Amino acid sequence: MEMDAQLLARAVGARVKHERKTRGWTLDRLADTAGISRRMLINVEQGAANPSVATLLHLSEALGVGLPALVEPPSERQAKLTRRGEGALLWSGERGGQARLVAGADRPDNVELWDWSLAPGDRHESTAHTPGTRELLQVQHGILRVHTGEESYELGPGDALSFHGDQPHAYVNDSSETTHFVLTVVEPSLGRSGGKESSHE
Known part of the structure; x- marks a missing residue:
């Protein structure tokens, strides 16, 4: 089943917020490091925005977390199957x-x-x-x-x-x-x- 855009936005927001807080970073520090506005970061963390690929890449690089990890929930399974049309x-x-x-x-x-x-x-x-x-x-x-x-x-x-x-x-x-x-x-x-x-x- 296709990942709903709203669910994806919420998942990304939760992961970004988790990674930021794990590092003890403020909103301002992550926004500055990623080169995005504080308002955009707040919207991303609240799941209120569907960030562009460029914004996701900036956040990925700033946090040192791969883009796939930002858009997927954590999984302990060794294999992950993605059917046609999914992702x-x-x-x-x-x-x-x-x-x-x-x-x-x-x-x-x-x-x-x-x-x-x-x-x-x-x-x-x-x-x-x-x-x-x-x-x-x-x-x-x-x-x-x-x-x-x-x-x-x-x-x-x-x-x-x-x-x-x-x-x-x-x-x-x-x-x-x-x-x-x-x-x-x-x-x-x-x-x-x-x-x-x-x-x-």
Whole structure:
């Protein structure tokens, strides 16, 4: 069953608040460390906001907690099954595209597995991730254009691309049919604060 947006917002808020209080951080400290406004952080913790992927990534980096851990309840099971259509829906395109975080791990590095669809005309802009981040994707259906840095790549069904995610990049579907691709993000744990005083910037 698809994770309801309101339930997801509440789960994220509870996890962020728990992680912040565990570290003894004030709202101001986490907001400053994550580079978001205090008001946004309050809304996130209260489950009153559906934060963007960028906001979630900022919070993830500031707390040293992998994005999958922020959007999933803790589990002691060694295996987690996610059926087709399930997973945390973290992005919706204006034309109908979607991005779901379907699996992840945060030890030793943060690894995310995403299921993406881009409707015709959909475009997703992504800010630079933590230094050393790599993204690996494979197109399952349709045509995908990936912009990374000064380069642009066009991929068709079965084509794969690996690139540095620590620079601004974009996924674009300028074709007339829906594009579907799977994406893996590998973010090194080095540089994430994890509650320590070291900088994550």
